[in-house]
Amino acid sequence: MxxxxxxxxxxxxxxxxxxxxxxxxxxxxxxxxxxxxxxxxxxxxxxxxxxxxxxxxxxxxxxxxHLSDSEAEFFASAIGDDRYAMLWIAICRTYQFVQDLSEQVIASRYEHSMSDFPQEAYDVFFEEQADIHPELARMTDLGRKKMRNTVLRLLVDCHLVDTDRKITPLRPTSAFREALGSEHAEELAVFPGKVF
Structure with missing residues (x-):
C-alpha cells in the first residue's frame, strides 16, 4: 500500500x-x-x-x-537556476505528490518532446493518483481546484513551467549537483531535460 x-x-x-x-x-x-x-x-x-x-x-x-545543512548553505548563497533547483528539491521532498507529478508528468512530457503542461495532463495524473491515494479521492472539487492552482504556481515560481504552461527546463550548474550529493542523484529525475 x-x-x-x-x-x-x-x-x-x-x-x-x-x-x-x-x-x-x-x-x-x-x-x-x-x-x-x-x-x-x-x-x-x-x-x-x-x-x-x-x-x-x-x-x-x-x-x-528537508534540506541538509550543506544544502541549505548552498541554497542561501545560490543564484539563478541553482537557487530555483534547490528550492524545488525542498518542495518535492515535502510533497510527494509534487515530486511524482514533476517526475512522471513534467519531466516525462519534456523527454518525449511534449513541451507543454496542459491542465488535462494534470487532471489525468490526479485521477490516476486518486485511485491509489484515497486522500485525493476524498477532496472536494474546490479543494482539487485550489491544489491544482497551487501546484501550477509553484512550478511557475520555480521556473519549471512558464505562465503559458510551456515547460522551461532549469539549467543548474555542476555545483548544484555536487551540493545535492551522489546519495540524492535520483532526485534529479524531477527536472525536465538533463541536469548536469
Missing amino acids: SSSYLLSMSGSSARVQESLLAARLYLDMHDWNDVRKKIIDDNLFQLNAVSSRKRISQEIVKRLR
Whole structure:
C-alpha cells in the first residue's frame, strides 16, 4: 500500500525571497523553531496579519527542514537556476505528490518532446493518483481546484513551467549537483531535460 500524500500546501507560492531569508537565518541560528519565531516576532516577511506570518513561516520552514545543512548553505548563497533547483528539491521532498507529478508528468512530457503542461495532463495524473491515494479521492472539487492552482504556481515560481504552461527546463550548474550529493542523484529525475 502506498503512503499517504501530504496535501496541506498552505503557502500558495514558492516565496523564493522569504525562503532565502529563512535559510540564511537558519545558518546563523541552527534551529528551525527559533527561525520561525524570529520571523513571526520581528515580522521579517512584512505581513500585516499575525495569522499570515504564522501560516507562511510554518510552510517555508516545513519545506526547508528537508534540506541538509550543506544544502541549505548552498541554497542561501545560490543564484539563478541553482537557487530555483534547490528550492524545488525542498518542495518535492515535502510533497510527494509534487515530486511524482514533476517526475512522471513534467519531466516525462519534456523527454518525449511534449513541451507543454496542459491542465488535462494534470487532471489525468490526479485521477490516476486518486485511485491509489484515497486522500485525493476524498477532496472536494474546490479543494482539487485550489491544489491544482497551487501546484501550477509553484512550478511557475520555480521556473519549471512558464505562465503559458510551456515547460522551461532549469539549467543548474555542476555545483548544484555536487551540493545535492551522489546519495540524492535520483532526485534529479524531477527536472525536465538533463541536469548536469
